[in-house]
Amino acid sequence: MGKKDVAKGLMLVGSLRKAGVTTYMKQGKMVTRVSYSEERRSNTLGQFVRRQKMRHAVALWKMLKDCEPMFTQRSSAYNNFISLANRLSAVYVPDDGVLTNASFLMPGIPVSDGTLPEVKQELGEVDGVPALLTDLKTCEPEDGERLLLYTAVQQIESKLPRVRFSMREISRFDMAIADGRYVLKGEEFADEMKGWTLVRVVSDRCSSQGIVTRCTLYHQYTTKEALEVAADSYGGLTGQGFLNGG
Secondary structure: OOOOOOOOOOOOOOEEEEOOEEEEEEOOEEEEEEOOOOOOOOOOHHHHHHHHHHHHHHHHHHHHHHHOOEEOOOOOHHHHHHHHHOOOOOOOOOOOOOHHHOOOOOOOOEEEEOOEOOOOEEEEEEOOEEEEEEEEEOOOOOOOEEEEEEEEEEEEEOOEEEEEEEEEEEOHHHOEEEOOEEEEEOHHHHOOOEEEEEEEEEOOEEEOEEOEEOOOHHHHHOOHHHHHHHHHHOOOOOOOHHHHOO
């Protein structure tokens, strides 16, 4: 019996690169070559900031995706969210095996993107009671209108900061009226480790909304010192003169 061709029936599309070796198909034959380079991966300040923003955007999505967020303006909800979340302030965390998956509560975290007008919102007080203030007028709602209240909670789980999201549907009957606008009142709206936003939905359309919050935990991860510590844990930056004012 002839020698068995172990590669028979195997087809690779593109290449497989691992441990400094690249394997690919060329003219029907499998080719393997060493692809090792001693050159360190470029990590300029701009690249590092973008990578940190992407890391945080992905960590936030993992927490939000199961709460039925509405992102309707791109090819997928994930792509839509990542595009918007990358506009948030950069937070710098070290590659230490603990904070790599950290997520932080901050103003503007997107929970929806649609074609209905934005519902302007801010935290304040009504008659001495903490409240979520909106610009929803006291006119008749459109047929099929739904109001979705998203709540974000900053938690510390075994030293790991994480934002947990939840969503519940409310109606205008659940809201109070102040100066001709709908508001949500309650002591919870004074909690500095929580954030909220109200999304208006009509049929398959929604308003574009981001979280409003008093939480400031993330501030300590936006400083020059936090950037330096995080960058060092990834092997430093390519050209570090900026750290010393150069």
